[in-house]
Amino acid sequence: MKTILFSADFTESTTLALDWAKLFARHYKATLVLLHVQQIPMANTTLPMSGDVGMGAYNAGLTAELEPIDRERLDKLATQLRAEGLTCETELRWGAVTDAIVTAADDLHADLIITGRSHLGNFFERFVGTEATGVARRAHCPVLVVPTTGTGVARLRTILFSTPLEFDQPAEFTQVVAMARAFGATLSVLHIHAENQPSIADKPTMIAQLQALYGDQPLAVSSLDSRTVTGGFETYLKTNQPDLLVMTNRERDFLSGLLNPSLTERMVVLTDIPILVYHAQGDL
Incomplete structure (x- = not known):
């Protein structure tokens, strides 16, 4: 970087x-x-104006x-x-x-x-x-x-990598692993199976791929079922408070919806945690 x-x-x-x-x-x-x-x-x-009024002076x-x-x-x-x-x-x-x-x-x-x-x-x-x-x-x-409603301390001791387990994420996950090791942070993975999201990929295979990228040490993976993705996050974050939440998705529509609090008032709970958003490309 x-x-x-x-x-x-x-x-x-x-x-x-x-x-x-x-x-x-x-x-x-x-x-x-x-x-x-x-x-x-x-x-x-x-007041004096400049610019084309038709285009927005x-x-x-x-x-x-x-x-x-x-x-x-x-x-x-x-x-x-x-x-x-x-x-x-x-x-x-x-x-x-x-x-x-x-x-x-x-x-x-x-x-x-x-x-x-x-x-x-x-x-x-x-x-x-x-x-x-x-x-x-x-x-x-x-x-x-x-x-603005965070802990008030910028620190990186625990990182939560959220994944839909519906597509390969080797580049993004590899970067997060490197970040965790560079900061000496604990890295864990969260998968939320929501009723309103598709479930097509072979989940055990996707998890095995993440484990291979992580290395020999066991990778902590949490999976939970929820009616919605936002509801699943709310449930998880009631008892878990990572310093950083990492999210990545190829579909911008899904990402937009996930980041937009208008989906549900309960989604606002996520604003207490810094969120690192990856796209299909982008290297740290």
């Missing part, structure tokens, strides 16, 4: 997420890029006023992190937050995106999800989503 992109929005969601960013940057000796996305202000017909004056403020905040944070011994760069972009983060990650060849996830405080947020869930759906590299 060479480059970590950290989404700094300077809200409460930044604090704990930044601790995780520092943890990974220190461990992998990676460059930490602090990205702040300055959203284009809504059009205001009483923006208030150029307000954008110009905010730019030096945001740059100063980024520089201040970068200076602080460099004083802590981290290699740090800054990046200021404009536009829609999700689009800007995903594009920046591609442009910078980021190996990992780390972003905070704020409390889902209103109906609209519960219905459409947050910017963090949008990044997790669309990014082309792994994304670590850190909730």
Whole structure:
């Protein structure tokens, strides 16, 4: 891992997420890029405008006023992190937050995106999800989503790898095994057999493949039946609290649904645990 992109929005969601960013940057000796996305202000017909109104004009004056403020905040944070011994760069972009983060990650060849996830405080947020869930759906590299309602400590002692056991996951699981060993963390696997999800693959064979990738030591695998995937997670997490939950899926629709709390209010329980999302490609 060479480059970590950290989404700094300077809200409460930044604090704990930044601790995780520092943890990974220190461990992998990676460059930490602090990205702040300055959203284009809504059009205001009483102020000078620029741009094509038909395409969505923006208030150029307000954008110009905010730019030096945001740059100063980024520089201040970068200076602080460099004083802590981290290699740090800054990046200021404009536009829609999700689009800007995903594009920046591609442009910078980021190996990992780390972003905070704020409390889902209103109906609209519960219905459409947050910017963090949008990044997790669309990014082309792994994304670590850190909730504001976590333990308050960035640590990696226990890792839970969640798998549907419906397709091969050698690349993703191998990376997680390497991460667990690098941090000296305990790794376990969770499979939830849900009534609303297909069950096609040979489960014993899939588990044997994971064990082969894990090595000679027995791999702890938990399987449970549940009406829904989210319900299964809720049941498991009542008595198990890993430091990190790892999820991977080839089907973006399934991943989107799993990360979107609108599926069930009970899914919000997962926001207490940082979630590392892998896609079909992406290497740590």
